[in-house]
Amino acid sequence: MPVTTHPGLVILHPPFGLVLRAGALTLRPLADADLPEYAALLRRPIFEDPESPAMFWWYQEQPEVRVRNALSFQWRLRSGISPEEWTLPLGTWAGGRLIGCQDLSAVRFAERRTVTSGSWLTLDAHGKGYGTLMRQAMLVLAFDHLGARRAESSAAVGNDASFGVSRACGYAEDGTRMSTLPGRVVLEQRFLVTPETFRRPSAPVQVEGVTDQLRVMLGA
Numbered sequence: 001m002p003v004t005t006h007p008g009l010v011i012l013h014p015p016f017g018l019v020l021r022a023g024a025l026t027l028r029p030l031a032d033a034d035l036p037e038y039a040a041l042l043r044r045p046i047f048e049d050p051e052s053p054a055m056f057w058w059y060q061e062q063p064e065v066r067v068r069n070a071l072s073f074q075w076r077l078r079s080g081i082s083p084e085e086w087t088l089p090l091g092t093w094a095g096g097r098l099i100g101c102q103d104l105s106a107v108r109f110a111e112r113r114t115v116t117s118g119s120w121l122t123l124d125a126h127g128k129g130y131g132t133l134m135r136q137a138m139l140v141l142a143f144d145h146l147g148a149r150r151a152e153s154s155a156a157v158g159n160d161a162s163f164g165v166s167r168a169c170g171y172a173e174d175g176t177r178m179s180t181l182p183g184r185v186v187l188e189q190r191f192l193v194t195p196e197t198f199r200r201p202s203a204p205v206q207v208e209g210v211t212d213q214l215r216v217m218l219g220a
Contacts (some may be wrong), residue, residue: 009031010209011213013078014209014211014213014214014217015029015078015081015088015209015214015217016029016031017208017209017211017214018088018090018141018207018208018209018210018214019206019207019208019209020090020137020138020140020141020205020206020207020208021137021205021206021208022133022134022136022137022140022201022203022204022205022206023133023201023203024094024095024130025092025093025094025130025133025134025137026092026093026094027090027091027092027093027102027134027137027138028090028091029088029089029090029091030074030089030090030091030101034091034098035071035074037098038070038071038074038091038098039067039070039071041098041099041100041122042063042066042067042070043063043066043067044122044123044124074089077089081217081218082217083108083109083110083216083217083218083219084107084108084219085105085106085107085108086105086106086109086217086218086219087103087104087105088103088104088105089101089103090102090103090104090134090138092119092121092130092134094125094130099121099122099125099130100119100120100121100122100125100130100134101119101120102117102118102119102134102135102137102138103117103118103119104116104117104138104141104142105117105118106148106218106219108219109146109148109218109219109220110219110220112150113147113148113149113150114148114149114150114151114152115142115146115148115150115151115152116151116152116153117135117138117151117153118153119131119134119135119138126161131161131162131165132164132165132168132169132201133201133203135165135166135169136169136198136199136200136201136205137201137205139151139169139193139198140200140205140207141205141207141210143195143198144207145207145210146210146215146218146220147220148195149194149195150192150193150194151171151192151193151194151198152174152190152191152192153166153171153190153191153192153193154177154188154189154190154191155188155189155191156179156186156187156188156189157176157186157187157188157189163189166191166193168199169193169198169199170193170197170198170199171191171192171193171197172191172192172193172197173189173190173191174190174191174192175190176188176189176190177190
């Protein structure tokens, strides 16, 4: 999937130059030119079971409200990047088609060297190994290129698909907690992976755009 951001914007906002390629997948921050495709994706099914514990609180809104909130969220993440706290929302493409998102986040990364993540795929992209591969590509970025020493994740108890992805990437169970996100409170299983326990993908991961300017922005 070609980068659709004007080259001059990469200088002004270095995350726009970031590109990850792994097998059939390409991951990169969403540009404004991608937002119509992103909005169309958010109107499509993500969850097979609407009562699933995996259901995201933001997905429970009506489609047009969901889209409006999601676009506002994307713009807010861009403006909020700082060494103290940041989130990189990486759109995920397969065969030139946007199929989901893989987020990478950190708080005080320079001191903590710890990242967290979240992800989702449109329903018709489930069951093809994409969820594992996009998480593995994100971990290659975090460990090999940004210097993370820990990657944490969590999922609602009963979300077997997410548990499977975490275990396939080498995460180990790291206790439980009650969720703090909006919506219903559920019990979450926490997971932890380090560079030593990370199970790398069989496909090589190519990472472009990790510049000195981007490292400064992220505290890396």
